[in-house]
Amino acid sequence: MQRWEYLLKRLFLAIVVLFSISLITFFIARVLPSDPAAAWVGPRPTQEQIAKATQTLGLDQPLYVQYWRYLTSLLRGDLGVSIKSRQPILTELKTYLPATLELVIASMIIGELIGLPLGVLSGAWKGGALDNFSRILAVACVSVPTFFLGLLLQLVFFARLKLLPISGRISNEIAINYPITPITGFYTIDTLIAGNWPAFQDVLLHLILPAITLAAFGLGLSIRMTRASIIETLNEKYILAARVAGLPRRTILFVLALKNAIMPTLNVIGLSFVYSLTGSILVEVIFSWPGLGQYLTNAVLSLDFPVIVSVTLVVTVFYVAVNLALDLIQAAIDPRVTLS
Amino acid sequence: MQGAPGIEVSPFVEPAPAATYSEWRLIWRSFRQDKLALIGLAIILVFILGAAFAPLLTPYPEQGRGDPNILEKFKPPSAAHPLGTDYLGRDVLARVLYGGRSSLSMGFLVVVIAVLIGVPLGAIAGYLGGWVDEIIMRATDVFMAFPSLLLALAIASALGAGFTNTMIAIAVTWWPWYTRLVRSQTLSLRERFFVEAARSIGLPGHKIVLTHVLPNVMTPVWVQATLDLGSAILISAALNFVGLGVQPPAADWGNMVSQGRLYFIDRPWFAGAAGAAIFLTVLAFNFIGDALRDAADPYLRRT
Amino acid sequence: MTELLTVENLHVVFQTYAGTVYAVNGMTFSVQPGEIFGLVGESGCGKSVACLAILRILPGHGRITAGRVLFDGHDLTQAKESEMQAIRGRQIAMIFQDPSTSLNPVFTVGSQIKRIIRHHTQASRQATEQRALELLDEVALPDPPRIMQAYPHELSGGMQQRVMIAMALASGARLLIADEPTTALDVTIQNQILELLVELRRHVGLSILLITHNLGVVAETCDRVGVAYAGQIVEIGPTSEVLHAMKHPYTQGLLAALPSAQQKGRDLLSIPGSVPNGLSVIPGCPFHPRCPHVMEVCRQTPPRLTAVNLGEAQHQVACYLYSPETAQ
Numbered sequence: 001m002q003r004w005e006y007l008l009k010r011l012f013l014a015i016v017v018l019f020s021i022s023l024i025t026f027f028i029a030r031v032l033p034s035d036p037a038a039a040w041v042g043p044r045p046t047q048e049q050i051a052k053a054t055q056t057l058g059l060d061q062p063l064y065v066q067y068w069r070y071l072t073s074l075l076r077g078d079l080g081v082s083i084k085s086r087q088p089i090l091t092e093l094k095t096y097l098p099a100t101l102e103l104v105i106a107s108m109i110i111g112e113l114i115g116l117p118l119g120v121l122s123g124a125w126k127g128g129a130l131d132n133f134s135r136i137l138a139v140a141c142v143s144v145p146t147f148f149l150g151l152l153l154q155l156v157f158f159a160r161l162k163l164l165p166i167s168g169r170i171s172n173e174i175a176i177n178y179p180i181t182p183i184t185g186f187y188t189i190d191t192l193i194a195g196n197w198p199a200f201q202d203v204l205l206h207l208i209l210p211a212i213t214l215a216a217f218g219l220g221l222s223i224r225m226t227r228a229s230i231i232e233t234l235n236e237k238y239i240l241a242a243r244v245a246g247l248p249r250r251t252i253l254f255v256l257a258l259k260n261a262i263m264p265t266l267n268v269i270g271l272s273f274v275y276s277l278t279g280s281i282l283v284e285v286i287f288s289w290p291g292l293g294q295y296l297t298n299a300v301l302s303l304d305f306p307v308i309v310s311v312t313l314v315v316t317v318f319y320v321a322v323n324l325a326l327d328l329i330q331a332a333i334d335p336r337v338t339l340s
Numbered sequence: 341m342q343g344a345p346g347i348e349v350s351p352f353v354e355p356a357p358a359a360t361y362s363e364w365r366l367i368w369r370s371f372r373q374d375k376l377a378l379i380g381l382a383i384i385l386v387f388i389l390g391a392a393f394a395p396l397l398t399p400y401p402e403q404g405r406g407d408p409n410i411l412e413k414f415k416p417p418s419a420a421h422p423l424g425t426d427y428l429g430r431d432v433l434a435r436v437l438y439g440g441r442s443s444l445s446m447g448f449l450v451v452v453i454a455v456l457i458g459v460p461l462g463a464i465a466g467y468l469g470g471w472v473d474e475i476i477m478r479a480t481d482v483f484m485a486f487p488s489l490l491l492a493l494a495i496a497s498a499l500g501a502g503f504t505n506t507m508i509a510i511a512v513t514w515w516p517w518y519t520r521l522v523r524s525q526t527l528s529l530r531e532r533f534f535v536e537a538a539r540s541i542g543l544p545g546h547k548i549v550l551t552h553v554l555p556n557v558m559t560p561v562w563v564q565a566t567l568d569l570g571s572a573i574l575i576s577a578a579l580n581f582v583g584l585g586v587q588p589p590a591a592d593w594g595n596m597v598s599q600g601r602l603y604f605i606d607r608p609w610f611a612g613a614a615g616a617a618i619f620l621t622v623l624a625f626n627f628i629g630d631a632l633r634d635a636a637d638p639y640l641r642r643t
Numbered sequence: 644m645t646e647l648l649t650v651e652n653l654h655v656v657f658q659t660y661a662g663t664v665y666a667v668n669g670m671t672f673s674v675q676p677g678e679i680f681g682l683v684g685e686s687g688c689g690k691s692v693a694c695l696a697i698l699r700i701l702p703g704h705g706r707i708t709a710g711r712v713l714f715d716g717h718d719l720t721q722a723k724e725s726e727m728q729a730i731r732g733r734q735i736a737m738i739f740q741d742p743s744t745s746l747n748p749v750f751t752v753g754s755q756i757k758r759i760i761r762h763h764t765q766a767s768r769q770a771t772e773q774r775a776l777e778l779l780d781e782v783a784l785p786d787p788p789r790i791m792q793a794y795p796h797e798l799s800g801g802m803q804q805r806v807m808i809a810m811a812l813a814s815g816a817r818l819l820i821a822d823e824p825t826t827a828l829d830v831t832i833q834n835q836i837l838e839l840l841v842e843l844r845r846h847v848g849l850s851i852l853l854i855t856h857n858l859g860v861v862a863e864t865c866d867r868v869g870v871a872y873a874g875q876i877v878e879i880g881p882t883s884e885v886l887h888a889m890k891h892p893y894t895q896g897l898l899a900a901l902p903s904a905q906q907k908g909r910d911l912l913s914i915p916g917s918v919p920n921g922l923s924v925i926p927g928c929p930f931h932p933r934c935p936h937v938m939e940v941c942r943q944t945p946p947r948l949t950a951v952n953l954g955e956a957q958h959q960v961a962c963y964l965y966s967p968e969t970a971q
Contacts, residue, residue, distance in 0.1 A: 236744065237739060237741065237744035237745050238744060238746055238748070240700065240739075240745075241738075241745040241746070241807075242747070243700055243731065244698060244731055244736070244737045245731065245732040245736065245759050245810060245811075246730075246731035246732025246733055246759075246762065246763065246814060247732070247758065247759070247762055248762070251758075256750070259749045260747070333749070334749060335748070335749060335794045
């Protein structure tokens, strides 16, 4: 009834947003750059080559025709071809995506498993030792540039302590001696399924530093926002009413307050996820992690617009889907939710 | 302001909202007591002054601007070069000072432009409502659907490298938040008593927005802008790190880290100094922003 | 006679950025078993703060600096938190002004009321369910099973306040502190809630400390009333006495400010000046800056509560107009 309405409305809104996104990416790819045809040809293009490229790419057509072709090919799953490698982008994306997803998921697990409880406890015992520690940790985590943190961790754990590797997803030795049979593309899962213990260990070690680096910002954000949310909830009249009714502190905090404070927490998870998605770009560069981020930064350096725009589009669509899911979860939990 | 002119206020009616001036005094007073905020303020001042007076503060201004000094390359920190020299022999302190000019100004300008675009749009959307509101809100929806860094990256690479292009690219991804903020503030204010009162005595729409609505919505905007300064500097540093933005040999904290990256393990001081500069600046803005937010919240302000 | 609750010379201060706020400055009153006592005064006179102090749930920056609160012979100001925990809900319950914010929005009404019952009685699940339905019935809510399944925002203001009252009864409290329970409700609903409270007093023997700024409410429901100004009681006594033979200039001003049929066509009267903000202690009588009968002594020394007439120890007023020292 009411919930179904909300679901449909949100879906509709999401679709509208997706169309608009495609408009904007089209705008960025075709309208903004000074000469897309020249970019397509490569360095030192001749007039002939530019003319030919203009025809091939359909750049001589009016804009709305170009957009239509762009949209229809998108819907077919054709993301175009990379200028640099001349390969279909979709194929390349498929090879790079799992690496990034593995990194992002690992970092979110670390960030939320530590950050959410820390934020709740911190806010509940505001002013205490744990609170002071968490606040300092949190502000440091959101202030340090991700790429710099990565370098620092490399310095400490690789150069000085010689504990953890800093490059790639797997060491060459292991890759040769204990090869991975890719099923999901998530090396941790694949090695676990195959029972390939040496490779599993190696892959896990390679995942640690990049995941922590990526987790830091989200961790700080989680602590800060959960803490603020709990403090605000604890100030509500209904919490006072519960105290006045004589309910024990533990119940008030972990049952009555928490369920209310969870709402903004879902927002936090959404924000952390955005951050992880985008931050992975920087982390992958630092740790030579073969994922979307590396793919993207290389494309930026070589002005490979089709790739830049496609990656942006795919990641954004993914992000929109995740946000939609979070909204729906929130609607399921909160009995007051209406479309605003 | 005690309600509309001409109506006696009986003791049982709630007082009208406090004047903005005395609100600010209270905010300042609570802010002053937050030690971290004061430290943050001090750090920012140091960096701003350092960046502003860079040519005067270092004996190596040309190196700061980019001229190499190959003979002295890779020197660790010493008396002559307090932060050492980088891979082209340039004094790192000078580079950090000059890099500050670029990083700080880009972050600041990004926020300024975002506010200039976002605030008026939000006020208009909130006050007028109707289809104007719808259009503006859909526009914010779309821009906010993108992860900011990604969108900025895409736009910046399409526009081309360079300070201005990157700055515009980031600002374009930033304005929707201000529009949303101002719009929701405007919506709640529109229903408040004193706006009704002003309308009832015949003040024209734009005057109401300017003199009554805007001053009251600006407080959270200023708080948000201060909080955003840190993030803006982080994002500009990230874009510079990736290769957009300011191009070498010009200095920017982001591209300094990028260039020093390969040498970091053995010779950490030049990437390290730039990275630390970014960290301290953002940390300082976060201290200030947190204190401002606590001070502006009437509940937290009481203790 | 033994009073149920006695508040003696209570002082409460708050530390704020703007300075120290003296919210309650020597409030003294008592509530007899089985009576409805009204504490009346304008916003900012300290009546709500006093109630929070009684239950020791002042916000962090508030402190009781002097005075005693006697309940059943124990001084609550000296009680440990564990002792207070046993008193809250079980002995003394409280309901607030706006019922929509007093109920937890993400839990059903049923789960909230059952939680309280279970905490105080440790009854079985069935017994708890039964008791909850009984309570909802006792506060005259229609269709209790449906109410149990509902979320707070699905109920009207009047229904929400009845639920709050049911929750207060759930723990078996002997004293109910009702902080402006009807102010946020429509006028017709106000009467219903007040009637309910009076009915509960009669039916269950509940004693009620009723906070309000509305003299009309006091007239209709309260057995005794205390008039509060700037954190002190300026006049106290049986309702009929105080309202018909009111002595304190402030009480007189309050009554005069109410619109009435006789005043048709004339300007509304209001007391000149405004309520003190509590940041400073006013020397002498706190009302003297606004009092039409102010005398020199009023500016110097605070007056104490003294009986109005020698024969009636019940009706007391703190005003030099009536004290034996100053002949009128």
